[in-house]
Amino acid sequence: MLKQVEGSFAVAEAIALCRPEVICAYPITAQTHIVERLSALVRAGELGNCQYINVESEFAALSVAIGASAAGARAYTATSSQGLLFMTEAVYNAAGLGLPIVMTIGNRAIGAPINIWNDHSDSMALRDAGWIQFHAETNQEAVDLHIQAFRLAERLSVPVMVCEDGFILTHAYERVDIPSREQVDAYLPPFEPVQVLDPSDPITMGAMVGPEAFAEVRYLAHHKHLQALDVIPEHAAEFARVFGRDSGGLIQPYRCEGAEMVIVALGSVLGTIKDVVDEMRDDGDTVGAVKIVSFRPFPMQALRAVLENAKRVVVVEKCLADGLGGIVVGSVRMALRGLSMPIHTIIAGLGGRAITKASLRRAFDAAAADKLDDPHFLDLDREVVNRELARTRERRRSGPIAENILREIGLVGGKPV
Amino acid sequence: MTQRIKFYQTGTFTIGNRLLDAEKRTVQATLDRSNSLTSGHRACQGCGEALGARSVVDAAMRAANNRLIAVNATGCLEVFSTPYPESSWQLPWVHSLFGNAPAVATGVMAALRAKGRDDVRVLAQGGDGGTVDIGFGCLSGMFERNDDVLYVCYDNEAYMNTGVQRSSRTPPAARTATTPAVGDPAGNVFGQGKNPALIAMAHGIPYVATASVADLHDLEAKVMTAMAVHGARYIHVHVPCPLGWGAQPRDTIRLARLAVETGLFPLFAAEHGEVIDTTPIRDKRPVAEYLEPQRRFAHLFRPERNDEALASIQRIADRNIEKFGLLG
Amino acid sequence: MFQVRIHGRGGQGVVSAAEILSVAAFLEGEHAQAFPSFGSERMGAPVVAFCRIDDKEIRLREPVMAPDALIVQDPTLLHQVDLFSGLDTRGYLLINTTRSYRDLGLGDYVTRFPPHHICTVAATEWAREYVGRPVPNAALLGAFAAVTRRVKLESVEAAIREKFPGKIGDGNARAAAKAYDSIRTN
Numbered sequence: 001m002l003k004q005v006e007g008s009f010a011v012a013e014a015i016a017l018c019r020p021e022v023i024c025a026y027p028i029t030a031q032t033h034i035v036e037r038l039s040a041l042v043r044a045g046e047l048g049n050c051q052y053i054n055v056e057s058e059f060a061a062l063s064v065a066i067g068a069s070a071a072g073a074r075a076y077t078a079t080s081s082q083g084l085l086f087m088t089e090a091v092y093n094a095a096g097l098g099l100p101i102v103m104t105i106g107n108r109a110i111g112a113p114i115n116i117w118n119d120h121s122d123s124m125a126l127r128d129a130g131w132i133q134f135h136a137e138t139n140q141e142a143v144d145l146h147i148q149a150f151r152l153a154e155r156l157s158v159p160v161m162v163c164e165d166g167f168i169l170t171h172a173y174e175r176v177d178i179p180s181r182e183q184v185d186a187y188l189p190p191f192e193p194v195q196v197l198d199p200s201d202p203i204t205m206g207a208m209v210g211p212e213a214f215a216e217v218r219y220l221a222h223h224k225h226l227q228a229l230d231v232i233p234e235h236a237a238e239f240a241r242v243f244g245r246d247s248g249g250l251i252q253p254y255r256c257e258g259a260e261m262v263i264v265a266l267g268s269v270l271g272t273i274k275d276v277v278d279e280m281r282d283d284g285d286t287v288g289a290v291k292i293v294s295f296r297p298f299p300m301q302a303l304r305a306v307l308e309n310a311k312r313v314v315v316v317e318k319c320l321a322d323g324l325g326g327i328v329v330g331s332v333r334m335a336l337r338g339l340s341m342p343i344h345t346i347i348a349g350l351g352g353r354a355i356t357k358a359s360l361r362r363a364f365d366a367a368a369a370d371k372l373d374d375p376h377f378l379d380l381d382r383e384v385v386n387r388e389l390a391r392t393r394e395r396r397r398s399g400p401i402a403e404n405i406l407r408e409i410g411l412v413g414g415k416p417v
Numbered sequence: 418m419t420q421r422i423k424f425y426q427t428g429t430f431t432i433g434n435r436l437l438d439a440e441k442r443t444v445q446a447t448l449d450r451s452n453s454l455t456s457g458h459r460a461c462q463g464c465g466e467a468l469g470a471r472s473v474v475d476a477a478m479r480a481a482n483n484r485l486i487a488v489n490a491t492g493c494l495e496v497f498s499t500p501y502p503e504s505s506w507q508l509p510w511v512h513s514l515f516g517n518a519p520a521v522a523t524g525v526m527a528a529l530r531a532k533g534r535d536d537v538r539v540l541a542q543g544g545d546g547g548t549v550d551i552g553f554g555c556l557s558g559m560f561e562r563n564d565d566v567l568y569v570c571y572d573n574e575a576y577m578n579t580g581v582q583r584s585s586r587t588p589p590a591a592r593t594a595t596t597p598a599v600g601d602p603a604g605n606v607f608g609q610g611k612n613p614a615l616i617a618m619a620h621g622i623p624y625v626a627t628a629s630v631a632d633l634h635d636l637e638a639k640v641m642t643a644m645a646v647h648g649a650r651y652i653h654v655h656v657p658c659p660l661g662w663g664a665q666p667r668d669t670i671r672l673a674r675l676a677v678e679t680g681l682f683p684l685f686a687a688e689h690g691e692v693i694d695t696t697p698i699r700d701k702r703p704v705a706e707y708l709e710p711q712r713r714f715a716h717l718f719r720p721e722r723n724d725e726a727l728a729s730i731q732r733i734a735d736r737n738i739e740k741f742g743l744l745g
Numbered sequence: 746m747f748q749v750r751i752h753g754r755g756g757q758g759v760v761s762a763a764e765i766l767s768v769a770a771f772l773e774g775e776h777a778q779a780f781p782s783f784g785s786e787r788m789g790a791p792v793v794a795f796c797r798i799d800d801k802e803i804r805l806r807e808p809v810m811a812p813d814a815l816i817v818q819d820p821t822l823l824h825q826v827d828l829f830s831g832l833d834t835r836g837y838l839l840i841n842t843t844r845s846y847r848d849l850g851l852g853d854y855v856t857r858f859p860p861h862h863i864c865t866v867a868a869t870e871w872a873r874e875y876v877g878r879p880v881p882n883a884a885l886l887g888a889f890a891a892v893t894r895r896v897k898l899e900s901v902e903a904a905i906r907e908k909f910p911g912k913i914g915d916g917n918a919r920a921a922a923k924a925y926d927s928i929r930t931n
Contacts (some may be wrong), residue, residue, distance in 0.1 A: 004771035021531035051527035056558030063517035067524020172780040199484040199510035204504035206512030269802030356807040
C-alpha cells in the first residue's frame with residue numbers, strides 16, 4: 001500500500017512484516033526512529049511473541065542478536081557510525097558463526113571529529129567483516145532490501161547489513177509502497193536454522209579453531225559470498241515476481257547503453273546523479289550511471305560487463321582512505337583490470353556535506369575533459385585547508401584542527417588562532 | 418535441635434556421600450547425572466574451574482530437567498573444553514566473545530521466550546576477567562533488565578588463560594604477570610577491590626550467592642536454589658588455579674577451604690539485595706596459612722616476612738568476618 | 746517540480762510543516778519529498794526544512810537552493826540568516842507576522858514579486874486561538890495552499906489530521922482553514 005512516510009518508519013514496517021522474533025536496540029542517531037517505531041509495534045502486540053530488548057550498548061545489541069539467532073530466532077538490530085564500531089568484535093563474530101542476523105545501518109560518518117550526518121565511513125570500515133552488504137538508493141529500496149535480506153541471510157546462513165543514508169533517507173518523507181503481509185509471507189519462509197542450540201540435539205558452537213582448520217573455515221565463508229553472487233539476483237527476480245517491482249540485485253545500470261562515460265556510486269546520491277545524467281544526455285553527452293547495490297559480495301563480473309565498453313569511469317564515493325583516496329574505486333579497478341580507460345575518483349558528501357547537481361555536473365564535465373584532479377574532493381574549501389596548514393607550520397601548539405576550522409568558518413565564537 | 422554437618426568431599430566416592438540420604442547427595446554423586454562437562458577436556462591437573470563448572474552445570478541440568486542452554490565467555494573454561502575438533506560439552510553450548518556472555522545469554526533467553534519455550538533454561542558462564550572486567554557492562558545490563566539467566570562466574574583471580582595477568586579480582590599483593598613482585602608495593606596494589614556479588618545485590622536481582630569448590634554441597638545447593646526461581650541470578654564461585662597461583666594441584670580444595678576459613682572469601686546468599694544466609698567459619702585460620710602455600714604471595718614471606726602487608730590482608734579478612742557475621 | 750523551503754526555529758514545527766505538506770501533495774496523487782536540513786536540533790536554533798512536489802518520481806537529494814516558495818515561520822530570523830537565497834522573483838513568499846513587510850524592512854524587496862505571490866500570515870495568533878499553542882506551521886500551510894494553489898486546502902487539512910490525532914489535529918486544521926480563508930478573501 002502506498003504511503004507517504006518517513007524512511008525510518010517504512011523500514012520499521014518492513015521489519016515488522018518479516019516476523020522478527022527478537023529485536024534488540026541501542027539508540028544512536030540516525031537509526032533511532034526505526035527502533036522507536038518497532039518498540040511501539042511490539043508493545044501494541046502487532047508482532048506476536050516478538051521480544052524487544054533494550055540493551056546497554058551496541059556491543060550488547062549485536063550480542064543479544066547473536067544469542068537469539070543461535071537459539072533459532074529471527075533476530076534484528078540497527079545501528080550507525082560509532083555504534084557499528086563499538087560492536088565490531090560482535091560483527092565479525094556473527095559472520096564467523098554463520099548467523100543470519102539482519103542489521104540496518106543508518107550510514108553516518110565516524111569521528112573524530114564527531115559528526116552525526118551521512119557518509120559511508122561506517123559501513124566501509126566493516127566491509128570485510130564477512131557480512132553481506134546492501135546499499136539502498138531510496139526508501140522504497142530500503143524497504144525491499146530488508147525483506148530480501150532476511151531471505152538471503154537465512155538461505156546462506158550469513159548475516160546481512162542493509163545500509164541506508166542517515167538523515168538523507170532515514171529522515172526523509174517520501175512515497176513508499178509498503179507490502180502486504182501476504183506478499184511478505186509468500187516471499188519469506190519461516191526461519192529454518194542450519195545450526196541451533198537445542199537441548200534435544202546438543203551442539204557446541206564457537207569452538208576454538210587452530211591453524212589446522214582455520215583456513216578452511218574462512219574459505220567456506222568466502223565461498224558463501226561467491227554463492228551469494230548467484231543467489232542475490234535469483235532472489236531479486238523472485239522478489240519482482242511476488243511484489244511486482246524490480247528492487248535490489250547486484251547492480252542497477254542507468255542509461256548505460258552506448259555510454260562513453262559511466263558514473264559509479266552507492267546509495268542515495270544515485271538520485272542526484274541520475275538527474276545529472278539526464279541533463280548531460282540532453283546536452284548530447286553519452287553518460288550513464290551504475291548503482292552498486294551489493295557492495296559485499298562485490299559484483300566484480302556484473303560491473304565489468306556494464307563498464308568494459310565505457311571510455312571513462314567516474315566513481316563517486318562517500319568515504320575516504322587517508323593517504324590513499326577512494327575505497328570503492330579500488331574494487332572498481334579490480335573489476336576492470338586489463339582495461340585501460342581512465343578511472344576517476346570523486347570524494348563527496350563526507351560528514352553530510354550536500355552533494356549538489358551543479359557540483360557534480362562541473363566535476364563530470366572536468367572528468368570528461370581530462371581536467372579532474374585525482375582523487376577529486378568535491379566542494380573542498382582549499383582556502384580553509386591552506387590556512388590551517390599555514391597555522392600548523394607556524395606553531396607547534398596550533399590547537400585542535402576541528403576547532404580551528406570551525407572558528408575559521410564562523411561557527412564557533414572567537415577569532416581563529 | 419538439628420545439627421548442620423558438613424562433609425568435606427572432593428568427588429563422587431568419598432565417605433560423606435555414602436552416609437547421606439539419597440536426596441541429600443550431590444548431583445555429582447549420582448550415576449545418572451548429565452555429565453555435561455565430560456572427561457577429555459584439557460584443563461590442568463587440579464583445575465578448580467573444571468571442578469566447579471562440572472558441579473554447576475550438572476546441578477543446573479538436573480534442575481532444568483536436562484533442558485539447559487549454556488553460553489560461555491572466552492577464557493580457560495571455554496578453551497580447555499573445546500579443543501577443536503573436540504568438545505567436552507554434552508549440552509547445547511555457545512561461545513561468542515570475551516565480554517558479551519551475559520548479552521548473548523539474554524539473546525538466547527529472548528529467543529526461547531519468543532518461541533514459547535519456557536521449559537528451557539539459560540546458564541551463562543565466565544571467568545573473573547570476562548565477568549567482572551570486560552563483560553561488566555553487559556552483566557549489569559542483564560541484571561537491570563532482570564533477564565531470566567543464571568550467570569556463574571568462576572573466579573580464579575586473574576586472566577589465567579592468557580598467562581596470568583591481573584584482573585580486578587586479583588587480591589592485594591598477589592604477583593601476576595602484570596603486577597610483578599618487585600618494587601614497593603610488590604605484587605598487586607592494595608586497591609578498592611571489586612565485589613561483583615555485592616554489586617549484583619545492589620541491582621536487587623532475585624538471587625545472588627558466593628560459593629567455593631571447597632564445599633561442593635553448598636555450591637550445588639546454591640545452583641538448585643537459583644534455578645528454582647526466575648529472573649537474573651548470579652553465583653560467584655571461588656576456584657583456585659594451581660598454575661596461576663603457584664600452588665600444588667593437590668592443594669586446590671585445601672586452598673579453597675582456607676580462603677573461606679580465613680574470611681577472605683565469605684560464603685553467603687542474598688535475595689533482592691538482602692543477605693539471607695551466611696556460612697559460618699568452622700575453624701578460623703590466619704591469612705598467612707592461606708597465603709604461604711601460594712607462590713604468587715611468596716614475596717610476602719621470603720626473603721623476609723612482610724608483616725605490614727600480611728596485617729593489611731588480615732584486616733581485610735577480619736572486616737569480612739565482621740560484615741557478614743561469619744563467627745556466629 | 747515545485748520546491749519549498751521553510752525557515753524557522755527549533756520547536757516551531759518547521760520539519761513537521763514540510764512533512765505535512767508532502768503528505769498533502771501525496772493525497773492528491775503527487776510525488777513529494779520532505780526532509781530537514783541537518784543542523785543540530787535544539788529549541789530556538791535556526792532550522793530549515795525542504796519539500797519538493799512533482800508529478801513524477803523525485804530523485805534529487807540536495808537541499809532546495811532555488812525555492813519556488815519560501816515560508817518563514819519566525820521573522821526574527823530575517824536579519825540573522827540568509828533566508829531569501831535562491832528565491833526567484835516569480836516565487837512565493839509567506840512570512841508569519843502581524844506586521845507589514847514595510848515594518849519588517851522588506852518593503853522594497855517585495856516589490857519585485859507579483860503582489861498575489863506575497864503574504865503575511867498571523868499564523869502564531871491563529872495557532873494560539875485554535876490550538877492553544879503558538880506553533881504556526883499549520884496556519885502557514887493553509888496560507889500556502891491559498892497563495893500558491895499548489896495543494897488544496899482539503900489535502901492540507903487531511904494531512905494535518907493524519908499527523909496530529911484528535912483535538913490537536915482539529916485545532917490545527919481549523920487554523921489552516923482560517924489562514925486560507927483570510928488570504929482568499931483579500
